[in-house]
Amino acid sequence: DGGITQSPKYLFRKEGQNVTLSCEQNLNHDAMYWYRQDPGQGLRLIYYSQIVNDFQKGDIAEGYSVSREKKESFPLTVTSAQKNPTAFYLCASSDRGLSNQPQHFGDGTRLSIL
Amino acid sequence: GNSVTQMEGPVTLSEEAFLTINCTYTATGYPSLFWYVQYPGEGLQLLLKATKADDKGSNKGFEATYRKETTSFHLEKGSVQVSDSAVYFCALVMGNRDDKIIFGKGTRLHILP
Numbered sequence: 001d002g003g004i005t006q007s008p009k010y011l012f013r014k015e016g017q018n019v020t021l022s023c024e025q026n027l028n029h030d031a032m033y034w035y036r037q038d039p040g041q042g043l044r045l046i047y048y049s050q051i052v053n054d055f056q057k058g059d060i061a062e063g064y065s066v067s068r069e070k071k072e073s074f075p076l077t078v079t080s081a082q083k084n085p086t087a088f089y090l091c092a093s094s095d096r097g098l099s100n101q102p103q104h105f106g107d108g109t110r111l112s113i114l
Numbered sequence: 115g116n117s118v119t120q121m122e123g124p125v126t127l128s129e130e131a132f133l134t135i136n137c138t139y140t141a142t143g144y145p146s147l148f149w150y151v152q153y154p155g156e157g158l159q160l161l162l163k164a165t166k167a168d169d170k171g172s173n174k175g176f177e178a179t180y181r182k183e184t185t186s187f188h189l190e191k192g193s194v195q196v197s198d199s200a201v202y203f204c205a206l207v208m209g210n211r212d213d214k215i216i217f218g219k220g221t222r223l224h225i226l227p
Contacts, residue, residue, distance in 0.1 A: 006157075033214075042203070042219035043158075058214075090157050094215075101207070102148050103215050105157035 002027045006091050006106035012114045021076045021109045023091035030096040032074035037088045049074055086112050116141045120204045120218035127194055128226050135189040135221050137204035145206040147180055147187040152201045199225045
């Protein structure tokens with residue numbers, strides 16, 4: 001089955017530590033996205049990538065970094081500069097080859113501070 | 115800029131009640147419109163979509179009609195079930211392939227048995 005896999009499902013970060021969230025897709029989609037969701041809130045865009053080796057900042061990029069070395073993979077690093085990282089993180093992808101296409105989502109990673 | 119506004123929740127209904135979740139949009143062109151559903155602890159799943167005016171999207175008993183004249187895409191279901199309890203997001207994307215999807219803030223739905 002094609003889809004998006006996020007891992008781990010739960011992640012804990014110590015103060016001053018960087019952590020990396022994994023996102024892999026086998027849908028052959030060009031575009032990938034990272035969102036942050038806080039309790040009772042909507043989705044806020046962190047970073048997005050429309051093609052391999054290229055990515056752009058979203059609305060809340062500070063304290064985060066990404067890479068896009070392969071089409072299938074778009075890992076997100078939450079750095080120690082992100083002072084309030086506790087949230088639910090969602091990865092998504094879409095097919096830019098077709099216009100007006102919806103995004104497909106993974107099941108999310110819940111990050112907490114120890 | 116483009117935006118999506120949906121009714122604030124939570125919305126609490128009894129099982130078998132009629133559901134409406136309002137969604138209106140602002141866009142400079144002719145967007146495609148979507149409803150997503152998020153069950154507790156999970157990611158978002160596409161529920162239905164409509165790509166042009168007067169289109170009706172439907173899935174799992176839910177329906178929404180793309181109304182250009184009122185810039186709306188209200189979600190409806192004739193008889194809700196406890197299993198429909200979730201958060202529902204309205205969203206739009208423009209025809210330009212470089213445009214990102216724009217989400218509403220979500221509406222939490224509670225269905226009581």
